[in-house]
Amino acid sequence: MSDKLLKVQDLKIGATVYPPGEKPHDIGIVHGVSFEVEKGKVLGLIGESGAGKSTIGLASMAYGRGGVKITGGEVWVNGRDILKTSNSDVRALRGGEVTYVSQSAAASFNPAKKIMDQVIEAAILQGKFSKKEAERRAVELFRKLGLPDPENIGNRYPHQVSGGQLQRCMTALALCPEPDLVVFDEPTTALDVTTQIDVLMAIKEAIRDTGVAALYITHDLAVVAQVSDDILVLKMGDMVEYGSVDQIINNPQEEYTKALVSVRSIEHAEKTPTPSPILKVQNITARYKGTNFDVLKNISVELHPGQTLAVVGESGSGKSTLARVITGLLPQGNGSVHFSGRDLSKDLAGRSKEDLRELQMIYQMADVAMNPRQTVGTIIGRPLEFYFGLRGAEKRKRIVELLDEIEMGEGFIDRYPAELSGGQKQRVCIARALAAKPKMIICDEVTSALDPLVADGILKLLLDLQKIEDVAYLFITHDLATVKAIADSIAVMYQGEVVRYGGKTDVLSPPFDDYTDLLLSSVPEMKLGWLEEVIANRKMESAGN
């Protein structure tokens, strides 16, 4: 047992579910998982949502979220089974021997307290350090994690630092009590790609320098490949594959792991522009009411019928604002939107029903893009009724056709959104857009809330539908892998301007401007040592610093 810091054996976790109209009953959410972590090693836990990753991570602190019960198995930390030990021992364990870094640092820090007070709190409560010592250690960790002005950053409040910095502060918080094990629960998922890379590097170096062991939980295999020694692949609470990073990435055995490794490998050949674009955005500037800052500065782009224009950039670059201008939700200050041979009115009220029908939109969060009190049939049927006056059997026939097109089928017609999976929800949103027989669909980050395999399915569906319906997509995303997969032309946006624009091949071939280079190089690749390579070669620091 000496070098096995954490040893989990046949861990079983259950929860009580309360399905509507049925009696509450218990279900298993983790079915007998076993793994080990040695001192100073990092184990990556990977799987889609619902795989039980976070639940296992928390169980290694002898904790179960509300309603979750650890029903069997053993969790050994430093030679004792923490599931059977006393409450006071567990209290010493949490925040002392084992610490936790959550996905959303912004939601986890208390906004009313200074960062330093929160970082040193656990170390002092555990009696590991005096306040002075803890503060000294915190400053040292801030420096190690590459935070600017490490002496004073602790005096700031959480809202006074950027998202990437706050995530690093959280890592400092976890490392401050000199734990033996840190559980990282998707620490970079909520960050922009260019910020993610800095945080990843900081975490990796901190792990190496402090010699702490870690559980690294993520859904992104490319990310976990950069920081882990071993990887455990989970699916629906079952172990799929367990092995070294090298083996999992380069020589996966199970079908599921192979699918995860080869995700984002859709091939799409660029189409050549046609003489008459369906959408022509000219010299658009826009600002939000009550501000004097242009969110969009002189934007001009074109989209050709049946093709895809990808608008890429980090959060805050103005991508979604561009969509709001095109749809008429935010009237532009200057410039014009030329669509399907006519000029579109600046604001929504001035557009004809035909304008609205031909320009549809699909949202990032399919959950909130559908009325939870309407059935799939109503959601898809409404545009049919509204634009084409279809009723009764005729309408139902068309709904079924659309459901077939999105590969779901008639059985879903009476379901409510809450009864669908994330991918199915997004498919229904696609069907709703298609129901209007649009010439163009704006897709606003439509795959970024989905698991990689599901996202792949959605992208393939969108490409297939484009061939059948000859619809053009304006595809807003921050994910370059998605862009490579589906775009014909690309506009790279940075701080409200288009910094690079053209056909896919041109935009993605050197020479690059500095920002495009940073963006391109920040997309995690499924190979070992990629992180170090990028940090060594890039030309520009990310905006998060």
Place this chain on the structure above:
Amino acid sequence: MRIPIAALIGLIFTFAYFFVAIFAPWIAPYSMAEVVSRDVWLPPSSEFLLGTDNLGRDLLSRMIYGGRTTIFIATAATILSFTTGSILGFLAAVLGGWADQAMSRFVDLIMSIPSLIFALVVLSVMPVTVPVLIVVMGLLDSTRVYRLARAVAVDINVMDYVEAAKLRGEGRGWIIFREILPNALSPLIAEMGLRFIFMVLFVSTLSFLGLGVQPPQADWGGIVKENADGIVYGIGAALYPAVAIATLAISVNLVADWILNRTTSLKGGRG
């Protein structure tokens, strides 16, 4: 479908009160204003189950007819206040801008005056009849419903599905009644139970002060007023309406809780 025991108790009591209110003339042993005994404040007996009141009328019959009046007024006023309040609240949320400002500030203005005082002032210059009572109480209370409805609708109005409906070109009617209303229903229904009880208390208070239901018509607040003097002599006649109001309040709340629970865990509920 299984009904929890608390909700069942609430449902039985509420149903019983409404049943008695609707069929009062068939259930009451005597008529409402008939003096049946020369003795006032008789103790309960087999002839007069709750005894007699300050004028020698049968107290049970007074209570039954009084319940009918009180529950009818409270129900009508609640319906009025919910229709007005929620439609205006939704409209304010959907329209936004100056229309919202104008309506909301006007509501603030009304709410800054205590509603009891406001009602007393209005009722002292207007003829005190049942329709007037209902309108005054309903409109005064609709300000509170307006606030709740507007707050809930503002939240829903920024959801992507409402934006999608706007982009589709839907009119305000569809957005209010098909997108917002179904999702705002559960907080509104829960509030409805509370407002109904508030209405019962409101009309009883007004009657107790003499500006509500006018004698000889019976209502619970009025019965308290008529028999209040009896308390000095240890006569509990004034307590019956108080107990009636309390049990009705608790029952309706139990039912409202249960409805709230059911609607939020319904298929497609919001959580």
